[in-house]
Amino acid sequence: MKTLQIILLIFLSLFGAFCYSLPLSTRGRWIVDSETGRRVKLTCLNWVAHTETMVTEGLHTQPIKDIAAKVTSMGFNCIRLTYATFMWTRPDYNNKTLAQSLDSFNLTQAREGIARNNLQLLNLSLQDAYEAVVDELGANGLMLVIDNHVSTPMWCCAREDGNGFFGDMFFDPKEWKEGLTQVAKRFKGKPQVVAMSMRNEIRGPRQNLPDWYKNMREGAKAIHSTNPDVLVLVSGLNFDKDLSFLSTTPFGLTLDNKVVYEAHWYSFDFTQQWQTQPLNRVCRQRADEFQREAAFLITGDNAAPLIISEFGVDVRGVNQADNRYFNCFLPTVAEKDLDWELWTLQGSYYYREGKAGPEEVYSVLDYNWDKPRDPKYLERLTTLQQTIQDPNSTTLSYYLIVHTESGFCVNVEGEDNVHGSSCRERSKWSHGGDGWPIRLVGGEQCLKAVGDGVPVTLSTDCKSPRATWKLISDSRLHVAAMDEQGNSLCLEATSSNYSSILTRRCACVKNEANCDPQSQWFKLVPSNLS
Ligand SMILES: *[C@@H]1O[C@H](CO)[C@@H](O)[C@H](O)[C@H]1NC(C)=O
Ligand SMILES: *[C@@H]1O[C@H](CO)[C@@H](O)[C@H](O)[C@H]1NC(C)=O
Numbered sequence: 001m002k003t004l005q006i007i008l009l010i011f012l013s014l015f016g017a018f019c020y021s022l023p024l025s026t027r028g029r030w031i032v033d034s035e036t037g038r039r040v041k042l043t044c045l046n047w048v049a050h051t052e053t054m055v056t057e058g059l060h061t062q063p064i065k066d067i068a069a070k071v072t073s074m075g076f077n078c079i080r081l082t083y084a085t086f087m088w089t090r091p092d093y094n095n096k097t098l099a100q101s102l103d104s105f106n107l108t109q110a111r112e113g114i115a116r117n118n119l120q121l122l123n124l125s126l127q128d129a130y131e132a133v134v135d136e137l138g139a140n141g142l143m144l145v146i147d148n149h150v151s152t153p154m155w156c157c158a159r160e161d162g163n164g165f166f167g168d169m170f171f172d173p174k175e176w177k178e179g180l181t182q183v184a185k186r187f188k189g190k191p192q193v194v195a196m197s198m199r200n201e202i203r204g205p206r207q208n209l210p211d212w213y214k215n216m217r218e219g220a221k222a223i224h225s226t227n228p229d230v231l232v233l234v235s236g237l238n239f240d241k242d243l244s245f246l247s248t249t250p251f252g253l254t255l256d257n258k259v260v261y262e263a264h265w266y267s268f269d270f271t272q273q274w275q276t277q278p279l280n281r282v283c284r285q286r287a288d289e290f291q292r293e294a295a296f297l298i299t300g301d302n303a304a305p306l307i308i309s310e311f312g313v314d315v316r317g318v319n320q321a322d323n324r325y326f327n328c329f330l331p332t333v334a335e336k337d338l339d340w341e342l343w344t345l346q347g348s349y350y351y352r353e354g355k356a357g358p359e360e361v362y363s364v365l366d367y368n369w370d371k372p373r374d375p376k377y378l379e380r381l382t383t384l385q386q387t388i389q390d391p392n393s394t395t396l397s398y399y400l401i402v403h404t405e406s407g408f409c410v411n412v413e414g415e416d417n418v419h420g421s422s423c424r425e426r427s428k429w430s431h432g433g434d435g436w437p438i439r440l441v442g443g444e445q446c447l448k449a450v451g452d453g454v455p456v457t458l459s460t461d462c463k464s465p466r467a468t469w470k471l472i473s474d475s476r477l478h479v480a481a482m483d484e485q486g487n488s489l490c491l492e493a494t495s496s497n498y499s500s501i502l503t504r505r506c507a508c509v510k511n512e513a514n515c516d517p518q519s520q521w522f523k524l525v526p527s528n529l530s
């Protein structure tokens with residue numbers, strides 16, 4: 001295959017610099033560099049460009065390259081840039097310049113901001129402005145997933161908004177394929193465009209499997225025949241939560257190792273469960289559902305990569321269901337080391353749902369696109385931002401022990417000081433399963449529970465019940481040892497000092513009502529990085 005290639009330098013604080021080339025392909029469940037076969041993990045941010053104005057958000061705040069630099073400095077390597085089909089297929093939508101589009105919504109301040117910060121875009125057509133954003137992000141070392149979000153430029157997604165399923169008022173399959181083809185053509189030969197996703201959150205009363213298979217196969221072929229370099233992201237039913245049907249009837253196309261599946265996972269639909277039901281049980285149920293509906297795809301004979309194309313929380317921390325869901329999401333996804341696209345970058349919109357300048361509270365950046373909304377949120381993403389599993393590694397697998405609420409790892413400093421700290425440091429642990437010690441790899445020492453409310457220590461006495469550990473409760477996120485009286489003691493870290501790793505009596509492991517176990521949620525995350 002003839003391909004244009006560029007070398008991107010990715011600076012990982014831990015491993016120094018290494019290189020990979022594009023395009024990307026799939027190998028079993030992994031996304032890999034086509035040339036070397038080495039894994040490339042996509043850790044993306046969503047960035048919206050599909051609403052009424054069809055203008056990439058935030059360009060009024062600073063030059064594109066400064067936004068790109070923020071994305072990189074926050075530890076992400078790619079952008080899922082959304083678009084509306086009509087921008088590519090309908091002259092009455094795409095006949096405007098960027099300035100004219102903003103003017104048609106009276107967005108004077110936004111236009112003036114763009115004139116100050118990204119003047120070169122102002123008089124470009126909407127399509128050319130979109131392409132200029134893609135080029136500038138690529139020039140600044142980011143990969144892009146180009147995402148067909150809606151047909152009609154507008155906020156997405158209601159069940160019956162005419163954009164939900166093939167045959168809906170604004171979702172003509174023929175026009176949709178034409179849009180995919182236009183986009184595939186426009187970005188052919190641009191190596192930073194590593195993937196195209198076929199359609200965001202398919203949904204609504206019309207959804208059915210025969211039409212899904214027929215159209216998704218045709219759409220995938222249309223993209224691949226036009227631009228054979230890009231990965232093709234295949235989305236499921238029910239707002240992209242459900243791909244379970246592929247376990248009985250596989251998609252049936254591999255497109256020369258370019259097919260990747262995508263799924264969304266939010267707290268939505270289960271808000272009440274997260275708020276009112278025992279959390280160990282809810283987490284187990286939600287993780288099992290995610291496995292059934294999507295994660296099964298990375299295993300078995302037809303194993304393919306799965307990317308979580310949307311997930312995220314109200315970053316202000318005020319949404320209890322979101323907060324709890326996220327503590328369950330993180331360990332589940334870290335264990336599988338999936339690729340992902342976080343919702344979202346933009347701290348504000350030019351125009352959304354009839355309002356000028358509304359805020360986005362699920363964003364990593366603040367309203368002014370200036371600073372991270374909450375640095376602690378980024379800390380919690382640290383584990384997921386790293387490559388956890390390398391299919392080409394020759395290192396034996398070990399565990400990181402991740403505390404989900406803080407995002408800290410259980411690390412050892414000096415001889416024997418056990419504490420919680422950034423997962424950029426990684427102490428390597430081994431655990432033979434329930435009833436076995438948790439040993440520091442390469443030594444004789446193991447974790448030992450000293451007592452209720454007392455910091456855990458390292459010990460060479462690895463046979464005592466205090467040093468043999470089980471994963472307990474429905475969530476299996478409690479890591480428990482036992483004292484001489486038979487009391488279970490669980491690892492714990494609380495917001496008063498997340499650096500301090502204690503043991504306390506195990507909490508809520510029998511699904512007691514009104515009981516919050518989250519300070520005791522730790523995940524043994526398998527890794528094989530040297
Ligand atoms: C990684 O592993 C695959 C499969 O075994 C192999 O084809 C590829 O050459 C390896 N790449 C590197 C850089 O070792
Ligand atoms: C674009 O097309 C629409 C519909 O034909 C028309 O009303 C509008 O004036 C055109 N806009 C521009 C800027 O040409």
Ligand SMILES: *[C@@H]1O[C@H](CO)[C@@H](O)[C@H](O)[C@H]1NC(C)=O
Binds near residue numbers: 104
């Ligand atoms: C823009 O302002 C004009 C004049 O005040 C008004 O007629 C029009 O409805 C406004 N457009 C939008 C989208 O608010």
Ligand SMILES: *[C@@H]1O[C@H](CO)[C@@H](O)[C@H](O)[C@H]1NC(C)=O
Binds near residue numbers: 119120123
């Ligand atoms: C954009 O177009 C307007 C109207 O034609 C013109 O006044 C302005 O100078 C142009 N700006 C740039 C940066 O080309």
Ligand SMILES: *[C@@H]1O[C@H](CO)[C@@H](O)[C@H](O)[C@H]1NC(C)=O
Binds near residue numbers: 419455500501
């Ligand atoms: C937090 O805990 C760590 C580890 O036990 C300890 O070194 C540190 O002094 C504590 N910090 C505070 C503010 O108490």
